[in-house]
Amino acid sequence: MKELPFRWRAFGWHLLGSGIAALGAWLLATQVWFPWPLATLAGGMQLFLIVIGVDMVLGPSLTAVIANPAKPKRELVRDLAIILVLQLSAFGYGIYTLAAARPVLLAFEVDLFRVVSAAEVDTPSLPQAPAAYRTLSWTGPVTLAAIKPADPGEVLRTIELGLAGIPLAALPAYWRDYSSEKDKAWAKSQPLTAEAIARVPDPAELSRIAARAGVRATELRALPLLARRAEGTVLLAPPDARVVGILPVPLLP
Numbered sequence: 001m002k003e004l005p006f007r008w009r010a011f012g013w014h015l016l017g018s019g020i021a022a023l024g025a026w027l028l029a030t031q032v033w034f035p036w037p038l039a040t041l042a043g044g045m046q047l048f049l050i051v052i053g054v055d056m057v058l059g060p061s062l063t064a065v066i067a068n069p070a071k072p073k074r075e076l077v078r079d080l081a082i083i084l085v086l087q088l089s090a091f092g093y094g095i096y097t098l099a100a101a102r103p104v105l106l107a108f109e110v111d112l113f114r115v116v117s118a119a120e121v122d123t124p125s126l127p128q129a130p131a132a133y134r135t136l137s138w139t140g141p142v143t144l145a146a147i148k149p150a151d152p153g154e155v156l157r158t159i160e161l162g163l164a165g166i167p168l169a170a171l172p173a174y175w176r177d178y179s180s181e182k183d184k185a186w187a188k189s190q191p192l193t194a195e196a197i198a199r200v201p202d203p204a205e206l207s208r209i210a211a212r213a214g215v216r217a218t219e220l221r222a223l224p225l226l227a228r229r230a231e232g233t234v235l236l237a238p239p240d241a242r243v244v245g246i247l248p249v250p251l252l253p
Contacts, residue, residue: 010067010080015060018087022052025095033102035140037248041227042103042115051094059087103141106234106243107169108181108223110148111188113234113243114169115141115227121170129172143243145181146174178243186241189221196222196251209245213237220244222251 029048030039039045066079105116118136126134133144146169149155158168168174178185197217200206210217215237225232225246233252235245 006069007064007067011060011064014063015056018056018059021091022056025052025091025098029098032139033098037232037246038103038115038141038227040248041225041230041232041246042117043101043227043229045098045101048094048098048101051090051097055087055090055094059083101228102138103227104136105169105175106141106143106246107175108143108145108178108185109167109169112224112226114146114167115225116167116169117228120166120228122166122172126172129175130177132177133172133175143178145176145178145185146171147176147181149174182241185223186221186236186238189223189236189241190252192218192220192222192235192251199249199251200247201249206245206247209235210237213242213244224250224252 025048029045030036034042034045062083063080066083067076071079100119101117103115104118104121105114107114107116121136123136126136133142146167148168149158158171158174161171162168197203197206206217206220210220213220219238221236221238221241223234223236225234230248231250233247233250234243235247236242237244
């Protein structure tokens with residue numbers, strides 16, 4: 001390493017540091033905030049990857065340009081500090097974007113499930129949620145139910161909000177524990193027909209989900225899943241209608 005010109009040593013160390021930071025962010029995204037297949041369904045990863053990619057290229061490249069050993073030390077340190085601040089700002093923006101897009105809820109809503117991101121939640125009304133749900137998850141989506149209001153005025157308000165792009169599942173006042181609505185979810189679900197199973201892109205994944213649930217694949221039932229970028233399917237297992245898996249394709253007619 002010492003035999004390499006100073007400029008390329010600086011570039012190499014900067015690239016290594018950037019790569020370690022990007023790898024850490026990637027693991028956080030794919031293993032914690034966007035467990036498969038939510039990265040496909042929920043969106044948010046594309047902008048993050050663009051920001052991190054540009055960050056990885058520009059930071060070390062600028063270091064290679066300005067890392068001239070003939071420069072006065074003070075000037076060199078100042079230039080490197082400016083590059084580092086700019087790169088960290090871009091990296092921070094990428095993480096912020098990812099955090100806002102992270103799925104925080106998998107909510108049963110009337111006759112389907114909905115993936116809700118942190119940015120979609122009406123955060124000022126979080127105090128109206130049951131105590132267990134007043135803090136948004138940082139470790140993957142929480143499964144709960146969003147119930148329809150009983151008051152006619154509230155029903156009208158939720159319809160108006162829905163037309164404005166704010167679903168019932170994004171309103172904390174209507175969140176409830178999933179177990180209180182599981183019978184309704186089971187009643188609304190449909191069995192996996194041979195036709196539906198044939199549409200599964202990876203049959204082995206369906207088999208793994210069924211095996212983990214301790215049932216046969218034909219015993220699973222399905223409900224539609226709506227997310228920001230795509231539709232999918234939530235799989236429920238008997239006897240308690242627990243959520244056992246998500247497939248990134250719609251299986252129901």
